[in-house]
Amino acid sequence: MNKKRILSAVFAFFSFVAFAQEGAETAVSAQEVKLSYIDSLKTTFIHNEELACMDSLWVKELTNKDLFATMQEDIQNIDPDEEVDYNLSTALLKERLAKLDAVSPFHIEYSKGLENIIKSYLKNRPKSFSRLMALSEYYFPLFEEYLAKYDVPMEIKYLAVIESALNPRAKSRVGATGLWQFMYPTGKQFNLEVNSYVDERCDPIQATEAACQYLSSLYNIFGDWDLVLASYNAGPGNVNKAIRRSGNRKNYWNIRPKLPRETRGYVPAFLATMYVYEYASEHGITANKAPMTYFETDTVMVKRQMSFKQVADLLDVPMEQLQLLNPIYKLDVIPYTTEKPHYLRLPKDKIGLFTSNEKGIYAYIDYEADQREKPHFVIEREEALAQTKIMDGKKIITTTKTYKVRRGDNLGAIANKNDVSVTELRKWNGLRGNMIRVGQNLKIKVETIVDIPPMPKVEAIAEIKPKEVKKEKLKPLKAAIIKPIIPVDEGIVIDEDEVIEDTEIAEEEAETLEVATDTHKDNKFKDFDYEKEHLYIVQKGDSLFSIAKKHPGVTVENLKNWNKIKGESIKPGMKLKVVVN
Known part of the structure; x- marks a missing residue:
């Protein structure tokens, strides 16, 4: 019995020693962990946890481009005359279409062609419409605000579904771009800027407002929303030609045979989409509720050029989410110019994180810019600018001051505070990386321009005639x-x-x-x-x-x-x- 107790005590002692050594090793290894500049910067960030970020799977769904291709294929190739076998009686369909017509400015009249398109969507595209309805949770509140502002029918929101499948970066084979598929000349007509960095046709707000203005102008021409839809697709010139060729008739269904082939299926596709959305639950089509709408995001004006990658790394926001919220930026880079401000759209909780830590964020942006290799002519220009520091009658005095590192400090913030670069701080203090510790003294060189005392003048030496010497x-x-x-x-x-x-x-x-x-x-x-x-x-x-x-x-x-x-x-x-x- 005593032997057992002794063995147990010995085992317990060595277990304690081993555990203590393991704990010591863990403590040592924890001390040896080195943080990068960006990680050390993020440890100082002030967080605001009011709202949750969008689910990453839902973000991927929002940025999926498959739906756009599917919708475009349907509009171009669907045959209204092809019979579709689907369990929906003609009588019930007529009843439902009549109800829609009663509350809509569009002429929603039953036709065999419209019935075939509706049945084709319900039979062949239920999953596609389920996904589209999830996207609608995000965009429709924005659309409805601007449609109300310009007195455009609320049903026009379905136009963006058949135009782009609610993909803000959708681009057709002929170059139409964005949620509302603006061609370049039409976009310019409504002041949508397009350059190497920015395409405002992809901006949900600006493009939606431009679409409302354009649709209003078309209604002023035709006075009929069915013809407005046709002219949005084919152009007002082609609609006018179809009206003349049809004996000056102005009902869409009467001029439809004279319209371009694609436009013949365009208005029926719009009406079929409206039906599927309005009667989705009756046909077992459901959509996952969006974790946020467009109004649960906000913008912040940028004060430096920055890339989506930098923002993603600093704020822990997925790149896909930044691309979704900021489709206007073609190269995933937000430019900075003094002539026109540019904005970054983020979920509202990330707006608080950005604004609370703006100094540190811009210090990191400057640090990364300082690390990039510069072309030779830029270096020469900087050297020339450095020479302008010394002016006539002036000189530069360089003194060294000491900065004591405080809790929460990082090289970027210290450099920004003292108007120097991170590279200079590392050089002056013999630092290989970006690690600093609390209480460490850092040398910072300060240049001051002072007056140079005038040199004493040498009096002229008079010339004398030579004498005997x-x-x-x-x-x-x-x-x-x-x-x-x-x-x-x-x-x-x-x-x-x-x-x-x-x-x-x-x-x-x-x-x-x-x-x-x-x-x-x-x-x-x-x-x-x-x-x-x-x-x-x-x-x-x-x-x-x-x-x-x-x-x-x-x-x-x-x-x-x-x-x-x-x-x-x-x-x-x-x-x-x-x-x-």
Whole structure:
């Protein structure tokens, strides 16, 4: 019994030790986890959890392009004269169509062709209509608002179903684009902008408003909503031709044989779609309820160009959802211009997340832009701009201040706060990555432009006539070159006899000089030419070319020869010898 107790105690002890070691290893490994810049930034975000995001499967359904192809195929190829076997009596159908006609401005009259199309949809496309009805939960509230604003019949919302299958990025074989399938000239007529980044025909709000305006103008021409539908598809010119060829008749069903082939099936497809939507439950067609409508989203104006990928990474929003909410942006990039604002549409809960953390988001955008490789001419332009910092009578003083890292800080936010780049912060502090810790001191360089004190003027030396002088030889002596100690700032050109170094005594054998001594106490020397040598301290943004330009008569080759430089590379802080005549 005692042996068992001892064995149990030993086992428990070693289990405890093993568990403790495992816990220690876990703690160590937890400390070693390194966060990327974006992950460290997101840990500082303020969250607002009022609303839930759209279900990812439903988002994929919204962006599915299959329905558009199916709907287009039906309109182009459906045969109204083809009998369809489906359990719907003609009498019941006539009764239901009469009810729809009583509350609609459209002429919904029974015909055998319309019956065949309705039965074809109910028999062959029940799943497609179930999916379309789910999409309608999202878009129809928006459509109804603008239809009411322009006094357009509410039934026109079904027009977007047969035009685009409610796909805002739908594009037909002839180039019609968006929910309402605007051709380029018609879009321009209603001020829908199209450029390399933006296609406003794909914007649900702007395109819906333009469609309402266009439909209203067509109604002003024809005064009949059936003919408005026909002209929306075929163009008002073709409808007018069909009216003339039909003996000036103006009922759609009377002019239908004279219309283009596609338009002959267009209005029946619209009426059949209306019937299926209105009587879906009677035929067992149901739609999943949308988790949000268009009105449960909102927009924020962007202050930088940003990509959908950046937004997706920062806000944890699926790319498909961003594409659905922002179909206007062709390249999945939101441009930024001062002339016209651009907006990002997000679910309302993500709007709060964006606006609460705007500074950090833009700091990350700037950081990524700073990481991109720049073309050579951009670098040269930035160097030229850097040179404009030094003006006549001015100089730049660079000082270093210390910033103590606080909880919640990240390199991007610190860089943004101090008007420097993340790359500079890493360079100044010897950081390989973006990791920083609370309490760490970071060096930040600050440039200040100050006035340069004027150089003392050298008085002109008067020329005197030569007189008799007594010549004598002087013995060799040790020449002393004394360099006074004065403060030096980066980027300042300093004469060599004024360079800040330790005081030096250069011993060298002096030449034997013939010195003219004169009893005349005002004896002076004539002016003479000489070469002046000084040191230039390389500052940030300098290149050999820009330094040579600062010194008239100096070339890049001169600088390379004087300083024994083989390539073109120089670094801030280097001292270059410059000789000026």
